[in-house]
Amino acid sequence: MAFIGVLALGCREVPNQNPATEATPQKGEISQSNPEALRFRDSCMAGLIDSLKTGYYPNRHSLLIFKDGKLLVEEYFSGRDENWGTDLGIVTYNDTLLHDMRSVSKSVVSACMGLALSQGLIKSVDQPVFDFFDDYQQYRNQGREALTLEHLLTMTSGLQWNEEVPYDNPENSEIQMINSGDAIGFVLSRPLVAQPGAKWQYNGGTTELLAEIIRRVSGKDIHEFAKEFLFAPLGITRSEWTVSPATHTPAAASGLRLSARDLLKFGLLYHRNGLWGMRQIVPKEWVRESLTAHIARPDGGGYGYQFWIFNISVQGESRAIPAAVGNGDQRIFFDKPNNMVVVTTAGNYNKWDIANNASAVLERIYGCLNTATQGQ
Secondary structure, three states: OOOHHHOOOOOOOOOOOOHHHOOOOOOOOOOEOOOOOOHHHOHHHHHHHHHHHHOOOOOEEEEEEEEOOEEEEEEEOEEEEEEOOEEEEEEEOOOOOOEEOOOHHHHHHHHHHHHHHHOOOOOOOOOEHHHHOHHHHHHOOOOHHHOEHHHHHOOOOOEOOOOOOOOOOOOOHHHHHHHHOOHHHHHHOOOEOOOOOOOOOOOHHHHHHHHHHHHHHHOOOHHHHHHHHHHHHHOOOOOEEOEOOOOOOEOOOOOEEEOHHHHHHHHHHHHOOOEEOOEEOOOHHHHHHHOOOOEEOOOOOEEOOOOEEEEEEEOOEEEEEEEEEEOEOEEEEEEOOOOEEEEEEEOEOOOOOOOOOHHHHHHHHHHHHHHHHHOO
């Protein structure tokens, strides 16, 4: 029997400075700015916000822009939403309501993997995957024995996987995994169709393996681990993580729920190379590796450690912009040259062909930045 509540969750997305010198937040605070601080916050940005309110950029629920050490824009909207496939109706969002992160969950799992590595629970990203699965050694053959943690992080496992079809299609591997009753065995038993490390293929199952490894080495499920070692230091006190019927543990690939403001805190942590206040929470090198393309995606751009790298048009030229990505058009965009982080949430789940999507919003923000520069 299919688990109806997850058929609409969908994890796959189809893509269309010097922060160390700025003031870092203390005790989870995010500095506000005077609305008159930058010219682009006025007429140009007001036009964008009006477009969000009227639905030109459809069903968008929040927009937060943090630039040059200040929160310049924090806007919330009303729209139809879901909780892991369950219809919530029309929700009026604010700075405290939780929102589905969907596959942004993967980026949080990656951060937890970096923390586990820094705690000495894991040796390195080159460690073989099967080192952690004594109970699944029957699958350590036919080339799968070459799998490492880095292959899981970069979605280059070479395992047969199909999230290209809709999530209500029984051929979708994510749905098959959820309905299997044994997510770990399902993923580890997939036939190898490419040499590990050679080819990028979107695979939410490998994120489930990463979360299970964290559970096995720490004794804490991914939500417990994240709350203690990641969320608490950031001052994030409210979060939910939907439990998967396949593992009876938090659905690592898609189940996290945070407020947009707390999502910004996670974004700022990575923008500041893992530093929060005076505390190095995530290792600087892990952040760098996470936001660096390790493999090219067939449709353009690259992929890091559970983060995407998009080619975004900025003032007429293409720029590589790292991002945390979630189905429904959840985004954290990282732009270190402009010392800027943009967070936006929406309810456009499983709608892959919306032209006025998060990337279009970002391009319009760049237009406002350009206008501000010309006006100085």
